[in-house]
Amino acid sequence: MMVEGHGAAGRVARHIRQLIVEGVLEPGARVAEAALAERLGVSRTPVRNALPVLASEGLLEPVGKRGFAVRAFTKEESYAATELRCVLEGYAARKLALRDDRAPVVEQLREAMTDGDAIFTKGFLEREDEDRYAAMNRRFHDLVVNGAGDSLLQDMIQRVYAIPFVAPDVVAFNRIPAEEIFPILMSAQHQHHAMIDAIAAGQADFAESLMRGHSAAARRSLGLEERFNEVPSSGAA
Known part of the structure; x- marks a missing residue:
């Protein structure tokens, strides 16, 4: 019970x-x-x-x-929407990196990473870490998207999030063995830090590229590479 x-x-x-x-x-x-x-x-x-x-x-x-x-959905929908999510979020990262007033958002992003880093300090993941990681991941992506200051872009991304298994707070530890999910999410966390550094430095091209490549970690964290392995990658990862 x-x-x-x-x-x-x-x-x-x-x-x-x-x-x-x-x-x-x-x-x-x-x-x-x-x-x-x-x-x-x-x-x-x-x-x-x-x-x-x-x-x-x-x-x-x-x-x-x-x-x-x-909800009924196809494997192509979830796979392609994950790619589209990272393209749109990549554009958001670019816009945020180009803003002169980005410093407060960067500070909030670093605070979110402190919460996330604490999950990995013990060297392994427990079942209750799923909710903690999901909340941290959603906060990170929301800060980037909202920080771009583009309401149309925000609306488009929210529509993509409505596709099953695409929203950044959807994590399914049960799809992958615990010993495999740890390095996947650790790699994603390192990508988060790299994106924040690029945004803070105003490196718009690099920030966008990192976010677009982030789709590979998103797919692996949900087991989409295994679940939908017959669907080819678009190369964004």
């Missing part, structure tokens, strides 16, 4: 996400709060709170007045 309390909705969301990733909850299937609560050994409240989170990630879609169903 899953223990409820602070962060229960996040833990429930992680378990439901796993059921979707593994195909236990099939595309188009109606998500029933009561059945999920019984399956996960929790009350309906954290399930009810978790479903909108998963909908915001693009994994669920609203049906009826208050219900949700598993």
Whole structure:
């Protein structure tokens, strides 16, 4: 039985996400709060709170007045959208690097990295680190996107985030063995630091290139390289 309390909705969301990733909850299937609560050994409240989170990630879609169903999607959608996300975020990194008033955003980015670095100091990852890393990763990408100061770009990126497995706070540790996910995410964290340094130095071309190449780590962290290995890379990674 899953223990409820602070962060229960996040833990429930992680378990439901796993059921979707593994195909236990099939595309188009109606998500029933009561059945999920019984399956996960929790009350309906954290399930009810978790479903909108998963909908915001693009994994669920609203049906009826208050219900949700598993969103149907193709492997090509998720794979290509991950590439597109990094192209758009690369442009955001470029715009941020060119801003004369970027220093406060750079400071916030470095603060976010301090939180992220703490996850890796012990040399291995635990299951609860998934939520911590996801939150840090989302904060990093939101700071870059919002720091660009382009509302149209922000809107376009949010639309891409709605494709399943594309938003930066979607991490699925269960897709990859723990000993393999650690170096993947550590590499991504090093990329984060390099991007911040490039933005701080006003190196717009380099910042954009690093962010666009970041798509490879994003795909590997979700097991997309394995899951969709027949889909060729566009070369952005």
